[in-house]
Amino acid sequence: MTAAKPPLQLNDQGQLRHFLSLDGLSRDLLNEILDTADSFLEVGARAVKKVPLLRGKTVCNVFFENSTRTRTTFELAAKRLSADVITLNVSTSSTSKGETLTDTLRNLEAMAADMFVVRHGDSGAAHFIAEHVCPGVAIINGGDGRHAHPTQGMLDMLTIRRHKGDFDKLSVAIVGDILHSRVARSNMLALKTLGCPDIRVIGPRTLLPVGLEQYGVQVFTDMDQGLAGVDVVIMLRLQRERMQGGLLPSEGEFFRLYGLTPQRLALANPEAIVMHPGPINRGVEIDSAVADGSQSVILNQVTYGIAIRMAVLSMAMSGQTAQRQTNSESEEQA
Amino acid sequence: MSISILGARLLDPANDLDRVDDVHLDQGRIVGIGTAPVGFEALRQIAGEGLVMTPGLVDLSVSLREPGQTRKGSIASETQAAAAGGVTSLCCPPNTRPVLDTTAVAELILDRATVAGHAKVFPIGALTRDLQGEQLAELVALRDAGCVAFGNGIGGLHNSRTLRRALEYAATFDLTIIFQPQDHDLAEGGLAHEGPTASFLGLPGIPESAETVALARDLLLVEQSGVRAHFSQLSSARAVEMLATAQARGLPVTADVALYQLILTDEALADFSSLYHVQPPLRSRRDRDALREAVRSGVIGAIASHHQPHEDDAKQAPFGATEPGISSVELLLPLSLTLVEDGLLELPELIRRLSSGPATALRLPSAGIQLGAPADLLIFDPAGQTLAGEQWLSKGRNCPFLGHCLPGRVRYTICDGRLSYTT
Numbered sequence: 123m124t125a126a127k128p129p130l131q132l133n134d135q136g137q138l139r140h141f142l143s144l145d146g147l148s149r150d151l152l153n154e155i156l157d158t159a160d161s162f163l164e165v166g167a168r169a170v171k172k173v174p175l176l177r178g179k180t181v182c183n184v185f186f187e188n189s190t191r192t193r194t195t196f197e198l199a200a201k202r203l204s205a206d207v208i209t210l211n212v213s214t215s216s217t218s219k220g221e222t223l224t225d226t227l228r229n230l231e232a233m234a235a236d237m238f239v240v241r242h243g244d245s246g247a248a249h250f251i252a253e254h255v256c257p258g259v260a261i262i263n264g265g266d267g268r269h270a271h272p273t274q275g276m277l278d279m280l281t282i283r284r285h286k287g288d289f290d291k292l293s294v295a296i297v298g299d300i301l302h303s304r305v306a307r308s309n310m311l312a313l314k315t316l317g318c319p320d321i322r323v324i325g326p327r328t329l330l331p332v333g334l335e336q337y338g339v340q341v342f343t344d345m346d347q348g349l350a351g352v353d354v355v356i357m358l359r360l361q362r363e364r365m366q367g368g369l370l371p372s373e374g375e376f377f378r379l380y381g382l383t384p385q386r387l388a389l390a391n392p393e394a395i396v397m398h399p400g401p402i403n404r405g406v407e408i409d410s411a412v413a414d415g416s417q418s419v420i421l422n423q424v425t426y427g428i429a430i431r432m433a434v435l436s437m438a439m440s441g442q443t444a445q446r447q448t449n450s451e452s453e454e455q456a
Numbered sequence: 457m458s459i460s461i462l463g464a465r466l467l468d469p470a471n472d473l474d475r476v477d478d479v480h481l482d483q484g485r486i487v488g489i490g491t492a493p494v495g496f497e498a499l500r501q502i503a504g505e506g507l508v509m510t511p512g513l514v515d516l517s518v519s520l521r522e523p524g525q526t527r528k529g530s531i532a533s534e535t536q537a538a539a540a541g542g543v544t545s546l547c548c549p550p551n552t553r554p555v556l557d558t559t560a561v562a563e564l565i566l567d568r569a570t571v572a573g574h575a576k577v578f579p580i581g582a583l584t585r586d587l588q589g590e591q592l593a594e595l596v597a598l599r600d601a602g603c604v605a606f607g608n609g610i611g612g613l614h615n616s617r618t619l620r621r622a623l624e625y626a627a628t629f630d631l632t633i634i635f636q637p638q639d640h641d642l643a644e645g646g647l648a649h650e651g652p653t654a655s656f657l658g659l660p661g662i663p664e665s666a667e668t669v670a671l672a673r674d675l676l677l678v679e680q681s682g683v684r685a686h687f688s689q690l691s692s693a694r695a696v697e698m699l700a701t702a703q704a705r706g707l708p709v710t711a712d713v714a715l716y717q718l719i720l721t722d723e724a725l726a727d728f729s730s731l732y733h734v735q736p737p738l739r740s741r742r743d744r745d746a747l748r749e750a751v752r753s754g755v756i757g758a759i760a761s762h763h764q765p766h767e768d769d770a771k772q773a774p775f776g777a778t779e780p781g782i783s784s785v786e787l788l789l790p791l792s793l794t795l796v797e798d799g800l801l802e803l804p805e806l807i808r809r810l811s812s813g814p815a816t817a818l819r820l821p822s823a824g825i826q827l828g829a830p831a832d833l834l835i836f837d838p839a840g841q842t843l844a845g846e847q848w849l850s851k852g853r854n855c856p857f858l859g860h861c862l863p864g865r866v867r868y869t870i871c872d873g874r875l876s877y878t879t
Contacts (some may be wrong), residue, residue: 127727138519224772244774245658246728253727254772269658304658316621332661333652 137441143270158433176205183261199431245269275308293320298358458572464504470812484873498627512544512832535574537850539877541788544832550582557582598734607634693746710817712758722840730778758814765852783852790842790862831873840865
């Protein structure tokens with residue numbers, strides 16, 4: 123009954139102005155992010171690790187959920203782009219979550235922030251901020267509930283591309299708690315968009331969301347079958363609280379069924395790489411011998427994470443700036 | 457005030473009435489159909505050509521938000537909004553602050569509704585004190601104070617033994633119980649129908665079984681206790697099927713559905729719009745279609761707005777932190793006319809589902825268009841249109857249909873012979 127809304131995270135020219143989720147982003151755009159990140163990787167290897175792309179801009183990291191890796195890499199990424207960075211850890215009060223969020227961000231906006239990196243426990247929080255709170259500020263989703271973690275998704279894609287080449291012949295397995303995982307959702311979307319022909323998810327039925335077929339994935343409940351011949355294994359973190367409420371009997375039983383051991387890894391392609399978004403639970407979802415083994419690229423992921431975040435921050439800032447110019451020009455004309 | 461409405465199509469399926477004629481009102485009653493009584497002089501004449509007159513609509517669930525939540529709505533504002541939607545009688549649920557579990561609260565609501573004078577209000581009392589599910593409210597005292605039925609909100613009573621006793625107590629006094637079946641444990645933490653859309657958005661799901669498991673228990677205890685039961689706001693295809701089976705077995709249970717559940721599905725959540733955050737949740741297309749079919753077949757005999765006005769702040773947050781509900785009583789007639797436009801129902805059947813159907817379910821007075829009956833009437837223009845939100849009387853603007861152009865236009869709502877709304 124109403125006309126379709128324009129995509130929230132793109133400007134009129136189809137460039138990123140926010141980075142909220144990978145849903146609706148084209149293969150070309152994802153490749154552009156990966157190519158840009160590749161070029162920033164070289165910056166990270168230099169003695170002077172800074173480029174002036176965001177000089178004079180203020181980036182606020184607003185984390186309503188705890189994080190070390192994501193927060194730090196966003197901070198480093200913004201600093202390497204020469205931005206001024208502030209980081210806020212905001213604890214969520216249970217009663218007035220919404221108001222705290224809106225008011226916190228409006229206050230930061232009033233301090234002339236140009237970009238917010240937001241992590242929040244509610245799915246859709248980044249969309250809400252971009253649509254209703256601060257439409258003129260570039261919003262980067264640093265993880266929202268179970269919904270999306272798009273920079274993690276893209277750094278995983280960069281990792282795969284750098285180690286395995288193009289996506290069109292690859293077989294990728296995502297293992298563990300898919301139900302609660304924003305990383306899994308972002309990875310499935312990214313792999314599908316980038317043309318990966320064989321995406322598998324592996325886990326017990328209590329940890330698989332309904333409707334997985336919409337992602338174009340094959341579902342396995344047997345780890346050995348699911349791992350057969352894959353080129354990439356992405357392990358997910360298992361939260362301790364999943365032992366409550368009947369999702370799983372114990373960490374021990376989970377490891378027995380879905381833990382990545384050297385024996386299980388041997389079922390995959392001998393050249394297969396092992397990934398994990400961190401922090402890893404040794405002996406719960408992954409054996410130390412695998413995590414520290416020659417096929418593990420877990421620490422490379424962290425390095426690539428900085429490059430991906432530099433790419434996304436710089437692209438979204440330029441898209442948002444372009445949109446602001448378009449808007450002010452059309453206002454002048456009117 | 458004496459009023460004559462001349463030449464409107466009189467449509468009252470419950471009284472087998474469908475013809476063009478004049479109607480004369482005086483002292484709050486219908487005093488003439490066709491010819492006016494001797495000596496009758498109309499102070500006001502309404503030209504009814506091209507208009508349809510039906511019994512005033514009866515809405516089984518309109519949250520008035522008073523006492524206690526007047527940021528969201530007041531008895532005056534929400535009954536006025538109801539009149540704009542064609543409603544002359546409405547039931548308000550007990551989730552006020554304080555809860556409608558004492559005669560004092562019932563009296564307050566009824567007094568303020570009388571002062572406002574926009575619609576007849578029939579309160580639904582709390583089945584248990586403070587809706588806590590532990591100690592029964594004083595049901596008979598509440599009945600005597602004007603409560604027409606009793607409910608405990610979505611989910612009802614957690615404890616099956618307490619529920620069984622509550623039903624037996626209610627059955628002793630022939631009270632009507634309203635069920636909104638939802639299993640507390642299966643629904644806990646859920647925000648949206650468990651399905652592909654919720655999975656994609658990462659919103660915790662409320663499975664269909666949350667409704668059906670509770671409905672199965674409720675139906676069995678209704679049968680055992682023999683209590684009069686009405687099932688409200690059913691949302692799933694499977695629940696409708698279970699209800700139809702129970703009715704076919706002879707269990708005298710009635711049901712209503714939220715009008716928006718006949719129109720929207722969970723796909724509307726795709727961009728996290730909190731306007732579509734409702735409880736029970738919007739479900740799949742298949743569920744929506746089954747609800748529509750049940751309304752057509754009569755398994756569901758009543759359509760209600762399930763109006764829940766909110767202040768803007770209540771919807772301004774990430775989806776999970778917003779309050780559920782849609783403000784929609786104001787659009788009850790035009791929005792339901794889309795069901796006629798879609799070919800689901802003929803107009804007379806729709807009017808049944810909006811007047812005699814709900815009135816019968818909760819034993820509310822609704823005599824319709826007949827001589828001597830209270831003049832509770834709706835007159836609308838079937839060829840007109842309503843631009844939703846062009847005017848808005850409810851305090852809650854949380855309505856996803858704002859801006860939509862809907863079929864039909866309420867011209868006059870008449871409550872007890874007084875014009876409670878005109879355009």
